[in-house]
Amino acid sequence: MTIRKDSKLAILILLFGRNWITLFGTGLTTSTAMMIVGFLTATMLGFETPPYLGILMLLIMPGFFVLGLLIIPIGIFWGKRKKAVAEGADAAHITINLRRPEVRGALGLITLLTGANLLIMALVSYRSVEYMDSTEFCGKTCHTVMKPEFTAHAVSPHSRVSCVECHIGPGAPWFVKAKISGVRQVFAVALHTYEHPIPTPVANLRPSRDTCEQCHWPQKFTGDRVKVVTEYTDDEKNTALKTALLMHIGGGELGTGGIHSWHIDPRRKTTYVTTDRQRQKIDLVRVTEADGTVTEYKADGKDLTPEQLATAETRIMDCIDCHNRPTHIYQMPGRALDDALHGGRIDASLPFVKKIAAEALTEAKGAEGDLELIDTKIRSFYQEKYKDVAAAKADKIDEAVREVQGIYSKNVFPDMSVTWGTYPNNIGHTVGENQSPGCFRCHDDSHVSADGKTIKQDCTMCHTVLAMQEENPAALQDLGLH
Ligand code: HEC
Ligand code: HEC
Ligand code: HEC
Ligand code: HEC
Ligand code: HEC
Incomplete structure (x- = not known):
């Protein structure tokens, strides 16, 4: 051509x-x-x-x-x-x-x-x-680093909400900020200079009004809600005990009483000062009313020393101070096993299964061979103490072993030094299960104002306890709940 x-x-x-x-x-x-x-x-x-x-x-x-x-x-x-x-x-x-x-x-x-x-x-x-902006990118790119958060997110109520909706939120300035911090994180991963475990709380997390409140609006009235907790004791029968609470969540425009209506009332601002990196010890709480009245509650009535003040963090309280684990929800062995037993994923007719599984999980804290440890511990227990059960319910024991190993893998991440209780949950006050005094960080009757008022711990203020660790609570029968 x-x-x-x-x-x-x-x-x-x-x-x-x-x-x-x-x-x-x-x-x-x-x-x-x-x-x-x-x-x-x-x-x-x-x-x-x-x-x-x-x-x-x-x-x-x-x-x-x-x-x-x-x-x-x-x-x-x-x-x-x-x-x-x-x-x-x-x-x-x-x-x-x-x-x-x-x-x-x-x-x-x-x-x-x-x-x-x-x-x-x-x-x-x-x-x-x-x-x-995809969950896949945030969660999987840095594989090991984000594995705990990614795993917990995937099984939470927010698994369909992408990471960026809570961690970045709308608007260009935060987008740019996030990209800059992203570059720093990429270097940290490449050079292995990131912290194990990733520290909590997140420094400079975007205020919840720009993230959570894009979907949940504070004025939405949530009223009272019955919450039933089923616990299994560590006896041979794994007896189930029920605790029933009527949670006074509250809400609405008018401040009709309850947790939300007091705490997320837009006419009131709660600020607190803490010297603890994890915000678990709260030194001072300042409430500012719409008319400008300020009440300061000091822990044990004491002022902070100038040295303490120099390192202290001051923060405006928002959703995340209570709901710090809306999606990265880790459990302690006891509560995780209770859920598995209640959901039928572990057969509650296996003698002492709660006790032996809890012991195995408590021992498995993040060392090599933990999964095998769980396996041998549970199996050998039945082979030694309950030969007939080991033979008759071999499949149920298999199931239990797999479920307990699954619980372990959702909560313990040796590569990131994440183990039982690394991340405190602030929503309640059962320290053993949450690794946090939660509400009682402030509601301890010993944060005192100048005129002698305290932040109260009255048991009926946040909930009514309808039943407490009972086998067959009358209150639940009345409600027709099982
Ligand atoms: C529903 C909102 C929400 C979603 C979705 C979400 N996070 Fe979080 N994340 C939070 C909150 C709240 C905290 C705790 C903040 C605090 O206490 O300061 C947190 C904390 C973290 C932390 C710090 C360690 C910790 O557990 O406290 C990392 C890392 C993290 N998230 C990564 C991710 C990744 C990766 C995804 C997506 C797979 C994701 N997040 C999705 C709300 C969310
Ligand atoms: C993109 C929308 C979206 C964002 C952002 C979001 N949520 Fe949610 N949230 C939902 C939806 C949808 C549900 C209901 C999920 C269900 O019932 O399965 C929910 C459920 C919840 C629940 C009830 C969980 C339960 O156990 O039933 C809480 C508490 C909550 N969100 C708090 C938060 C907090 C705190 C943040 C901010 C850190 C946040 N949400 C951000 C959409 C969102
Ligand atoms: C003072 C602590 C506190 C603050 C602040 C707070 N909450 Fe809650 N919230 C709770 C408690 C406690 C519950 C009940 C939890 C339960 O029963 O498991 C709850 C329940 C909820 C639920 C579930 C409601 C239902 O009907 O099941 C949602 C959604 C929620 N909160 C969203 C938010 C959002 C969004 C904010 C910020 C605007 C916020 N919360 C601020 C303590 C708080
Ligand atoms: C940072 C401190 C702090 C934390 C943490 C905190 N609160 Fe409060 N809360 C206060 C203060 C201060 C008041 C107002 C006390 C007063 O003036 O009577 C208050 C008031 C309340 C009230 C209203 C009491 C009334 O008189 O009607 C409820 C309900 C409540 N809180 C629930 C909770 C729950 C539930 C949690 C945990 C999920 C929690 N709070 C965590 C500081 C806190
Ligand atoms: C400041 C609010 C507040 C006060 C005061 C309070 N509680 Fe609670 N309580 C909560 C919240 C929030 C939860 C957690 C609900 C959840 O798990 O979502 C809870 C959970 C519980 C549970 C269930 C524990 C479990 O296994 O999950 C019991 C039992 C309980 N409270 C008893 C009490 C008693 C007894 C008192 C009085 C000393 C008291 N509470 C005072 C807010 C409060």
């Missing part, structure tokens, strides 16, 4: 193919564009792709794509300049003759290609932002 010297094709070859710089740029852009478009098509068709491929295709490849695009014109000018110098012309004056139709044609083609490139770029930018 011969190519006419002034055809568009010839001009294109002249522009793109005559020198190695342009050729390199063209090759780079074309190949990365093909890979990116291929990847986008695959994800749109619903193919599962490994997380690292996402980073490569949506964050790194676009860089090479743009680099290629920049190299092309550099090459063209370099080539023209070289040619001009070779022909003895003034290198500083390279002209493009727009009168020649083939030059105009080539320029038209270039414009078309640039348009296509811009379209690819727009699509890629959109997809990469979307991708970086």
Whole structure:
């Protein structure tokens, strides 16, 4: 085939193919564009792709794509300049003759290609932002590091809420802030300088009005709610005991009484001062009413020393001070086993199963071989003490072992030094189960104001205890609950 010297094709070859710089740029852009478009098509068709491929295709490849695009014109000018110098012309004056139709044609083609490139770029930018906001990206990219949070999130009431909806929220400034901190985190992971475990609370977490309150609005009235807790004792029969509470959650515009109506009333601001990194010990609570009245409650009536004040953190109380585990919910062995027994995932007719499983879990704190330890501990117990049960209910014992190992894997993460009780839960006050005094951090009757008022611990203020650890509570029978 011969190519006419002034055809568009010839001009294109002249522009793109005559020198190695342009050729390199063209090759780079074309190949990365093909890979990116291929990847986008695959994800749109619903193919599962490994997380690292996402980073490569949506964050790194676009860089090479743009680099290629920049190299092309550099090459063209370099080539023209070289040619001009070779022909003895003034290198500083390279002209493009727009009168020649083939030059105009080539320029038209270039414009078309640039348009296509811009379209690819727009699509890629959109997809990469979307991708970086996905739970998959946040949870799986740094694999080991985010494993505890990712695992707990996946089995929580918020498993369909993406990480960024709580951790970044809407708006450009926080988006940029998050990306900057993201870069720092990538380095920390690459250099292994991150903390084990990831510390809690999150420093500079966005206030809940911009995150939680995008979905839950404070004025929503939630009234009273019955909460039934089933516990299993560690006797042979694994006796189930019920505790029933009528939680006075409250809420609504008017402050009708209850937990929410007092605490999230917009006309009142609660600020607290703490010297504890985990905010578990609260030194001072300051309540500011709408009319400007301020009441300060001091722990044991004592002032903070100037040294304490220098390191103290002051914080406006919001949803997260009570609901600090709405999604990364870790359990202690006892409560996790109670749930599994109650849900029928562990057969409660296995003698002493609560006791032996709790012992196994308490012993398995994050050392190598923990899963085997759980297995042998449970099996050998039945083989030694209950031979007939071991034979008759072998499948139930298998099930129990798997479930107990599952509980372990959802709560203990040796690689991140996360074990039972690493992350306190502030929602209640049962220290053994939450690893936190929770509400009693303030409601302890010993945070005192100047006029002698305290933050109360009255047992009926937050809930009415309908039944407490009873086998067959009358209150639940009256309600028709089982
Ligand atoms: C429903 C809201 C919500 C969602 C969704 C969410 N988080 Fe969190 N996350 C929180 C809250 C609240 C805290 C605790 C904040 C505090 O106490 O300061 C937290 C804490 C963390 C911490 C610090 C360690 C800890 O447990 O306190 C990490 C790391 C984390 N989240 C990562 C993630 C990842 C990864 C995802 C997605 C897989 C995610 N989060 C999804 C609300 C959320
Ligand atoms: C994108 C929307 C969204 C955001 C953001 C969100 N939630 Fe939720 N939340 C929900 C939905 C939906 C449910 C109901 C889930 C269900 O019943 O399975 C829920 C349930 C809850 C519950 C009840 C859980 C239970 O055990 O039944 C609490 C408490 C809660 N959210 C607190 C929070 C807090 C605190 C934050 C902020 C850190 C937050 N939510 C952020 C949508 C959201
Ligand atoms: C003073 C502590 C505290 C604060 C602050 C607080 N809550 Fe709650 N919230 C509770 C308690 C306690 C419950 C009842 C939990 C239970 O029964 O398991 C609850 C229940 C809920 C529920 C479940 C309601 C239901 O009907 O099941 C949601 C949703 C919720 N809170 C959202 C929020 C949001 C959003 C905020 C911030 C605007 C907030 N809470 C602030 C303590 C608090
Ligand atoms: C940072 C301190 C702090 C924490 C933590 C805290 N509270 Fe409070 N709470 C207060 C203060 C201060 C008051 C107002 C006391 C007063 O003036 O009577 C209050 C008032 C209340 C009231 C209203 C009492 C009334 O007189 O009607 C309820 C209900 C309540 N809190 C529930 C809770 C629950 C439930 C939790 C835990 C999930 C909790 N609080 C955690 C500081 C706190
Ligand atoms: C400041 C509010 C508040 C006060 C005061 C309070 N509680 Fe509670 N209580 C709670 C909350 C919140 C929960 C947790 C509900 C949940 O698990 O979601 C709880 C849970 C409980 C439970 C169930 C524990 C479990 O196994 O989950 C019992 C029992 C209980 N409280 C008894 C008491 C008694 C007895 C008193 C009086 C000394 C008292 N409470 C005072 C807020 C309070």
